[in-house]
Each structure stands twice: as C-alpha cells, then as structure tokens.
Amino acid sequence: MLRVLFFARLREQLGCEALDLKWAPEVNCVAALRAVLAQRGEPWQQALADDNLVAAVNQVVADAATPISSGDEVAFFPPVTGG
Amino acid sequence: MSAGACRVQIGVQEAPLAPEALCKSLPVAGAVVTFIGNVRDFNAAAEVAALQLEYYPGMTQRSLQAIAEEAAARWSLCAAQVVHRVGRIAAGEAIVWVGVCAAHRGDAFAACEFIMDALKTRAPFWKKEYGPAGSTWVESRASDISRAARWRLP
Structure with missing residues (x-):
C-alpha cells in the first residue's frame, strides 16, 4: 500500500487530499507514481503536468528518481509560501 | 559552541502568537535577535483581509526542526526558536x-x-489570501529563492 497526499492548490484542483494506492513493482520511483496518477484522466493529467510541483517521500523532499516502496508516504504539493 | 549546546525549539500552532511571552522564554544571552512576520493587508495590488495557512502535519515540524538545527550547526548559538501559525x-x-x-x-x-530565508523556501506551508474579490493561492516568489540561495555553502 502507498499513502499519497496532496496539498494546497493541487489538493483543490484534484478534489482529493489523500489516496491509498495498492503498490505495484512498476511504481518504483516518484516519476512512475506521477505517471500512474496522471492516467486517472482529468483533472489529474493536467494538474500533475505542472513542472513546479514538489514531491516528498516519507516527509523528505524527493526528486523524480527517488525510489518508492510499499508502505511509503508520498506527497505532491506546489512551491511553499510560508513565513 | 557546538550545535549540541544550543537549545532548539520549534512550534506550529493555530493560536495567536504571543511575542512578549516568547521573548521571555529565551535564555539570557549577550545577543538576542527576534523576528516577527505579520500578515500584510495588501499583496499584488489586492486587498487582503486574512490568510488561510495550510501545512503538512509531520513534515512541516521536521522541516522547521532541521532548519533550526542547521542554524545551530553553522553559527555559535545558545538558542534557536521558531513558531509558525497555521489556520x-x-x-x-x-x-x-x-x-x-x-x-x-x-x-x-x-x-x-x-532561518527565515530557509523557512520561506523549504518549510511546507501554503498561503491562501482572502479579500473582497474572493480567495487566491499565493505564488512563490523568485526573490525568496534568491535570498535563500545566498546561504548556500561553497
């Protein structure tokens, strides 16, 4: 199982704050998970095509090649704007 | 002074901040610098009545802790404290x-x-502005990214 979280504008665009996905061997990195999510059709495809989105794996900022394995928590969110 | 000798404290809270009480909670030291960031009533020529601050429970606290610890490792400090409001x-x-x-x-x-430059670019918080015309998500700013880049070690 994978826990996938979405925040802020992305959460609103998708109408989804959290998903539990069955983990599969081909979902082995951030880029692969993103591609699988984009296949859900609109609004997923367009919202996830945003190059500025940040990914985090187990609450640490990740890049496209960061590995993912079963039990991980993966988050996608827009650039941060705190402070 | 090593990072271990520095008192690092971070907080994320919905309740209003109490700067005077926070100042009093700091240890006695030769130099005390405090910073307060307030919500501006304007942004990009629009009137702002309030913000809604979203965060990532868990990662936000870890990020603030890492930033404060990084400051404690780079400079000789006896305390580094960060408190951020949400909601x-x-x-x-x-x-x-x-x-x-x-x-x-x-x-x-x-x-x-x-700490402020790192927080602005690394800590997972997102602002949504509310004004007479409705609500909009705040865009990240290139100037914040270039300010944070000044602290990169060679």
Missing part, C-alpha cells in the same frame, strides 16, 4: 516568530535571517 490569520496578526540567542550579535543576526 486562519487576520491581516495585521503575526504569522511567524523567530528568536535567536548568541554570545555575539553577528551570529544571532545571521542565524535569524538564515
């Missing part, structure tokens, strides 16, 4: 408070500025 915050209210104590002002000034 709805009215214009004019404080959104973030940073307090840094050191033996000398150079370390305290630098560490405080580093």
